[in-house]
Amino acid sequence: MNPDLELISRDLSAATAEAATVSELGMVISQQIGKAVPHDGYMLRGVDPLTGAACFLAKEHGYEAAFYRALETEEILGRDRHTVVALVESARTVAVLVSGASDVRHSVQHEDIMNATEVGGEMRIALTLRGMAWGVLVLLRGRGSRPFSATDAAHAERLSGPLAGTLRQYVAGRFLRPVRGAPAPGVVVIDGDDTIRAVTKTGREWVRRLVPENVTADEDEIFAHIWNIALAARQPGRQALSRIPGPDGWIVLQAQPLDEHGSGGVAVTIESASSDVLLPAAAVLYGITSREQAVIGRALEGLAVKQIARSLDLSPHTVNDHFKAIYRKTGVNSREELISSLSR
Structure with a gap:
């Protein structure tokens, strides 16, 4: 059958x-x-x-x-x-x-x-x-x-x-918002042989957030994302960045080699995702256009509609139309809600 x-x-x-x-x-x-x-x-x-x-x-x-x-x-x-x-x-x-x-x-x-x-x-x-x-x-x-x-x-x-x-x-369905009340950025340093050399206190707090709740995991599983992004950082031309949707907001992992050749240690930073990291993801998640991203960016800077219009060489009516499209795509109801969601 x-x-x-x-x-x-x-x-x-x-x-x-x-x-x-x-x-x-x-x-x-x-x-x-x-x-x-x-x-x-x-x-x-x-x-x-x-x-x-x-x-x-x-x-x-x-x-x-x-x-x-x-x-x-x-x-x-x-x-x-x-x-x-x-x-x-x-x-x-x-x-x-x-x-x-x-x-x-x-x-x-x-x-x-x-x-x-x-x-x-x-x-x-x-x-x-x-x-x-x-x-x-x-x-x-x-x-x-x-x-x-x-x-x-x-x-x-x-x-x-x-x-x-x-x-x-x-x-x-996990709207693009940073983690609220998050600890300071954490750092994990990994040696060239993938041994964990050092982890800051906040680094351990962040790493635990990457493991699903109610899951008992060993070190290999707990640090899986860290090793993955560290390995990516050693590959020429590859962007070692990952946006992770968590239950209380988005987390970003970024890694960079500690030496110019990329064969040695790698430092991995874990922190709450900022709006400049989240906005590019909005384009693929919600179909936000580049012009709409620009409008959101100006709104996050605190500009009023008329100021946004002047800075982007648009009419205020067009800017308001962009806001309406953004609300419809993302499911928020107002500019205040949009800014509040994307701000740390």
Whole structure:
């Protein structure tokens, strides 16, 4: 019996609206796609759509933190054949790996990891909309289970767009506001061999905020985002920045090498996201145009409508029209609410 993929897509969107946490989002997605592609475990990774850096992770019966970290390293270093970027560039959204099938493996390291676990098959689904990546969903089947089939892959391919829309819907539902009452910026320093050299007091406070509530995690899992962004900072030409939607506001991670070659230590800063970091994300989350971003920026500077109009060479009527469009897209009701939401 063929699953009703359109019904699954509709149910997926409706259920996502009720998800309050990343963990709940992961469960919703797993339950819905499981109707078409049964699986034993999953890992859902959201990425910052502007930089590609990881911004959250939900999983159940997935790879352990140390194994997952090794896989992340392979991807960031470009040694994995089926990264999200590679799938987008190849116009495919789904890749399947079967343990022991070297011709379709993601990487040598990945094959070693599968052999060291009870995972027998993996399906990787790139979650993209109009060429922009929002994340990746990894479905796992245990060793001895039926391998993922071509039919499974075809179902996943058809659901990849709705899944990406679900991810975007969830993130857009966390309005772009900084964390209120947040501690001072925190810093984590990582050595060239990925050993944590130092963590400031506020750094530890911020790191704990990156771990979902009611989750018991070891150090590998707690510092997963930190290692990920630190590794990205060592790659030439890559922006090591991730905007992370938290339950009480957005957090930003930024990393930079401590030496000019990028091969040594890395300093990672964690803090409440400022409006200048959040506004570019508004363009992709809510369809805010560059002109509307400029209007918001002037409003955050405290300028009145007439002053905004003069600074942007617009009429006051046009500026008010831009505000109305911004309110409609973001769901706020007034200029005061907009400014209050975006201000620390």
